[in-house]
Amino acid sequence: MALGVIHRIVESHIESGELEPGSEIALRIDQTLTQDATGTMAYLQYEAMGAGAVKTELSVSYVDHNTIQAGFENADDHAYLRAVAARYGIHFSRAGNGICHQVHLERFGAPGKTLLGSDSHTPTGGGIGMVAMGAGGLDVALAMAGRPFWIACPKVYLVKLTGRLKPWCSAKDVILTLLRQLTSKGNVGVAMEYGGEGAATLSVPERATITNMGAELGVTTSAFGSDSVTKLFLAAQGRADAWAELSADDGAEYERVIELDLGSVVPLVAAPHNPDKVKDLADVAGLHVDQVCMGSCTNSSYKDLMVAAKMLEARKIAPGVGFVVAPGSRQVLNMIAANGALATLIAAGARVAETACGFCIGNSQAPRTDAVSVRTSNRNFLGRSGTKSAQVYLASVETAVAAAITGELTDPRELGIEHPAVEQPAEFLVDDSMIVPPLPEAERDSVEIVRGPNIGAPPANVALPESYRGRVQIKVGDKITTDHIMPAGALLKYRSNVPKYSEYVFSPVDEEFAARSAAARDAGEAGFIVAGDSYGQGSSREHAALCPMYLGVKAVIAKAFERIHSANLVNFGILALEFADRGDYDRIDQGDEVDLPSLAEGVESGSFTLKDVTKGIEIKLKCELTERQRAAVKAGGVLNMVKEEA
Numbered sequence: 001m002a003l004g005v006i007h008r009i010v011e012s013h014i015e016s017g018e019l020e021p022g023s024e025i026a027l028r029i030d031q032t033l034t035q036d037a038t039g040t041m042a043y044l045q046y047e048a049m050g051a052g053a054v055k056t057e058l059s060v061s062y063v064d065h066n067t068i069q070a071g072f073e074n075a076d077d078h079a080y081l082r083a084v085a086a087r088y089g090i091h092f093s094r095a096g097n098g099i100c101h102q103v104h105l106e107r108f109g110a111p112g113k114t115l116l117g118s119d120s121h122t123p124t125g126g127g128i129g130m131v132a133m134g135a136g137g138l139d140v141a142l143a144m145a146g147r148p149f150w151i152a153c154p155k156v157y158l159v160k161l162t163g164r165l166k167p168w169c170s171a172k173d174v175i176l177t178l179l180r181q182l183t184s185k186g187n188v189g190v191a192m193e194y195g196g197e198g199a200a201t202l203s204v205p206e207r208a209t210i211t212n213m214g215a216e217l218g219v220t221t222s223a224f225g226s227d228s229v230t231k232l233f234l235a236a237q238g239r240a241d242a243w244a245e246l247s248a249d250d251g252a253e254y255e256r257v258i259e260l261d262l263g264s265v266v267p268l269v270a271a272p273h274n275p276d277k278v279k280d281l282a283d284v285a286g287l288h289v290d291q292v293c294m295g296s297c298t299n300s301s302y303k304d305l306m307v308a309a310k311m312l313e314a315r316k317i318a319p320g321v322g323f324v325v326a327p328g329s330r331q332v333l334n335m336i337a338a339n340g341a342l343a344t345l346i347a348a349g350a351r352v353a354e355t356a357c358g359f360c361i362g363n364s365q366a367p368r369t370d371a372v373s374v375r376t377s378n379r380n381f382l383g384r385s386g387t388k389s390a391q392v393y394l395a396s397v398e399t400a401v402a403a404a405i406t407g408e409l410t411d412p413r414e415l416g417i418e419h420p421a422v423e424q425p426a427e428f429l430v431d432d433s434m435i436v437p438p439l440p441e442a443e444r445d446s447v448e449i450v451r452g453p454n455i456g457a458p459p460a461n462v463a464l465p466e467s468y469r470g471r472v473q474i475k476v477g478d479k480i481t482t483d484h485i486m487p488a489g490a491l492l493k494y495r496s497n498v499p500k501y502s503e504y505v506f507s508p509v510d511e512e513f514a515a516r517s518a519a520a521r522d523a524g525e526a527g528f529i530v531a532g533d534s535y536g537q538g539s540s541r542e543h544a545a546l547c548p549m550y551l552g553v554k555a556v557i558a559k560a561f562e563r564i565h566s567a568n569l570v571n572f573g574i575l576a577l578e579f580a581d582r583g584d585y586d587r588i589d590q591g592d593e594v595d596l597p598s599l600a601e602g603v604e605s606g607s608f609t610l611k612d613v614t615k616g617i618e619i620k621l622k623c624e625l626t627e628r629q630r631a632a633v634k635a636g637g638v639l640n641m642v643k644e645e646a
Contacts, residue, residue, distance in 0.1 A: 002249035005225045006156050006191045009131040009246075013114050015148045021155035021255065022189065024626045026148035030113040031058045032140050035100045037065035037361070037488070038118035038541060040077045040496040042137030043084045044458045046144055049642050053089040053444065055146030058108060060091040060435075062100035066492050067356045068363050073493035076452025080496075082436065087447040088144075089438040097434035098329030098355045101125070101297040105208055106331055107432060110242040111226035116143045120215045120540040120564060121297050121378065127208030128233065129226030129246045134215060136542035136568040138638055150628055152563075154191035154220040155255040158248075161198030163263035167419035168412045171206035172299060172376070172396035175213040176268040177260065180278035184216055185479060185534035188563050190255070192222040195248055198262045199224055203424060204233040205301035212298050213378050216275040218537065218562055238430050267411055269374075270394035273382040274479060281399060281411050289374050291322040291367045292404040294397060295353065296360035296377035300328025302335055303422050304376070304397045309341035310420030311401045311412075317349035318407030324365050326353040335429050362386040362489035374403045379538060381483045383508050386490075455496040459550050461573035461636035467597040468554045470526035473517045474510055475590040478532035482565060484509050485536070485544040495543060502547040514551060521552025526596075530588055531558035536565020545569045549637075555596060557610070557621060559585055570629045573637035575599075577608060580620035588612055588619060603630050 003011060007019060010027065017025030032054075034042050039061055061081050066074040078095060085092035093103055100117070101124035109115065111129035115122060118137040125132030135149065143149050159178065165171075178192075192214050194207070202210075207224045214222030224230075226246035234243045267281040294300070294308060305327060317323045325345055327333040333355055336342040346352065359365035360377040366386025367373040373385060373392045380392035393409070398419075402412040439447070476484070486501070487508055494501035506513035517527045529548070535558040536544065545568035548556075555575040559582050569576040575596075579585055588594075592614040602608040608621040625633065635641040 002251040002253065004156055004158065004193050004248040004252040004254060005129065005246055006131060006154070006193050006221065006223050009112055009114065010153065017153065019153060021153050023153050024150060025153045026150050027114055029056060029116045029143040029149050031108065031115045032056055032143050033060045033062060033100050033104055033115065033117040033119070033122065034137065034140060035065050035119050036063045036077055036081060037492045037495055038137045039081055040455065041458060041542065041546070042118050042141045043081065044496065045138050045639060046088070046141040048458060048639060049141065049145055050646060051145035053441070054144040056144055058091070059144050060093060060104065060108060061085045062093040062103065063095040064099045064356045065361055066363070067095045067354055071493065072452060073454040076454055077496055079450040080452065080455055083447055083450045085436065086439050087444050087449060089444065091438060092436040094434045094436065096330060096355060098331070099297045099300065099357055101212065102300060102328035106237055106329060106428070107435070111230060111244045111246050116140055116149055118540060120538065121212050123214050123221045124208050124212040124297060126211035126214070126221055126223030127204050128230050129223060131221055131223060133221045134540040134564055136540055136545070136564060136571055138542060138571045139567065142638070151220065152189050154189055156191045156193050157256045157258060158254040159192060159194045159258045159260055160196035161194060161260055161262055162196055163198050163261045164201045165262045165265060168398050169265045169267060170396040170398055171202060171209040173265045173268045174260070174262065175210045176270055176278045177265055179216055179270065179276045182217055184218055184274060184276040184537060187218045190219045192217065192219050193254070194222070194224045200227060200229060201262065203303060204230060205303045209298055213275070216378055218534070220563060233424065236424060236426060236428050267396065267399050267413070269399065269409065270380060272380055272391045272393065275379060275394060281409065284409050285411055287372060287409045289321060289403045289408055290371035291373040292400050293324045293359045293365055293373060293375045293377070294400055295326030295328065296357065297328065298378045299376035299397050300326060300332065302332045302428070303424070305332060305336050306341055306422040307397050307420050308401045309336065309344040310422070311398070311417070312348035313344055315348055315405055317404050321404055321407050323350050323404045324353050324359060325350045326358050327355045330355055330434060331429055331431070334431065338429065359385070361492065363492060374400050374409065376400050381481050381538060384483050384488065388508070454494070456498060458639065459498050459546070460640055461549055463636045463640070464573070464599050464603065464634045467595065467599055468526035469595045470520060470528060470554070472530050472588060472590050472592045472594060473520065473527045473553070474506060474513050475530040475588070476509060476532065479534045479537055480531055481538035482536060482541050482544040483538055486541055486547055488539070498547060498550050501543060502550045505547045505551060517551040517553065525552070527551060527553040528594055529553055529556040530585070531556060532585060533559045534562055535560065536562040540564045542568045542571065545572045545574055549574055570625070570632055571638045573633055573635070575623060575633065577621040577623050580622050584619045587615070587617060600634065603633055
């Protein structure tokens with residue numbers, strides 16, 4: 001059978017199941033990555049399994065999210081992560097070494113491999129031909145323990161690229177074009193493969209930008225093939241031996257083919273407050289800009305920062321505009337420091353931020369009240385910047401720098417300057433001294449695991465009872481993101497302290513939710529959440545399931561779920577239920593007393609009847625679970641199930 005790139009990699013890693021889109025398969029995972037915001041809980045869960053040394057080919061623990069140390073919590077987490085890495089055979093990338101996806105692309109990724117990461121932007125690795133997927137931390141912990149990753153075999157869309165990007169039009173504009181066409185919802189179970197003659201015109205950093213923001217489409221993964229462009233990139237990183245050629249078979253079949261002429265792509269922006277609210281730059285040109293932030297795992301490569309520096313030669317940032325630059329890795333920072341580009345950026349008025357996620361997750365550089373902030377990052381959800389009233393626009397490096405120069409949204413083609421040509425260096429500066437390799441096996445048992453007072457054991461759910469009775473604690477609409485459920489920013493320091501972090505569940509939507517739910521839990525009532533379409537968009541953060549579970553939430557009823565969040569709910573024993581009739585969403589309200597009987601029978605049949613006691617009505621629900629998921633829900637979550645097996 002003729003296969004495309006993604007299905008070929010998937011087929012070679014299937015341990016159980018068949019290469020049939022929609023069916024559940026178990027995939028062997030070659031590599032894993034974690035970051036410090038999700039990794040602490042993932043490793044606490046890994047320890048709870050008692051699995052010993054990691055079983056993957058390679059696992060890396062990165063520190064890149066919680067790098068602001070305005071208190072002991074983050075520093076304690078980092079000490080814990082370093083000790084766990086030493087104890088269990090994991091590489092440890094220290095704070096300051098860079099953003100996990102940028103560093104992994106540079107130093108560890110390899111074509112044809114599978115990569116599972118506790119971060120939704122792990123598909124960045126698809127830029128060099130990996131099947132790289134985001135997942136909850138518990139799924140990553142299971143993969144490190146040598147267990148396969150269970151997932152619905154994706155149906156694959158081919159984006160057939162032709163032509164070449166015109167000057168001032170970028171890879172960021174390519175993915176924004178697709179977001180405008182496909183939107184951020186309705187793409188669950190899909191993988192995006194990029195091919196066609198136009199693919200060869202894109203560099204690895206450009207490809208990685210596109211696959212990175214596939215997460216905003218809501219797809220399982222995104223990938224290019226591995227060709228001479230990939231080979232040159234890996235060789236320049238001193239890793240030519242990691243390269244393998246990978247292309248689609250002639251006659252490979254796809255669920256859908258999307259034709260995209262790169263020459264037709266124009267500068268675009270994503271308007272507040274969703275990455276799929278895409279507009280032509282011409283439609284918003286002239287809008288006053290207060291802040292420009294360049295960086296994040298999407299656009300912080302050597303190529304990106306060199307384009308910015310060349311645009312700013314002999315120029316200054318507009319008065320009143322704050323301009324922040326965050327290199328994606330220590331490698332990038334060292335190289336632009338050595339060639340003078342960093343000095344150019346500073347001379348123009350840039351504030352240089354740490355090589356970390358920083359402003360993208362809202363833990364620094366929050367804009368002023370009601371500000372317009374133009375960012376090269378991948379998400380512009382309401383309040384994610386740290387300022388709820390801010391209007392955040394997503395844009396390419398070229399468009400962002402043009403805004404910084406002029407003080408307003410400006411088409412970079414109208415700057416009257418020549419588009420900067422940036423070639424990939426023949427050799428990247430390689431210095432892995434801030435990556436701590438695993439200890440020899442003989443030395444690992446002597447490592448003491450350091451646990452600060454903010455670090456607690458992962459809470460567990462209870463086995464499925466006969467019925468749930470309680471109230472709808474909150475009703476929300478469409479496109480509720482994990483940022484709505486569990487805000488990031490300064491609160492990330494509580495990721496290893498679930499009782500504390502749980503105090504902020506749904507705080508951007510309803511500040512009373514946590515207290516109301518905790519009181520109901522203490523009174524023995526089950527908590528229910530009612531939601532619209534695409535519930536659980538965005539980050540892979542499993543705390544958006546773990547913390548509601550701690551507050552007594554037993555079921556989420558929605559019109560539709562996003563993949564990672566749905567899996568996280570199952571992992572923690574929460575029922576992810578969908579309305580059999582989507583119109584029934586309008587019949588149930590916050591505060592309604594509800595009864596969900598015959599739980600075991602419903603889990604087996606996939607059909608439930610919810611009794612709304614307040615309104616005296618019944619609502620049909622459905623729940624499509626695999627045999628493995630049914631067992632997990634009955635056990636009260638995957639961690640309980642694994643402990644029982646052990």
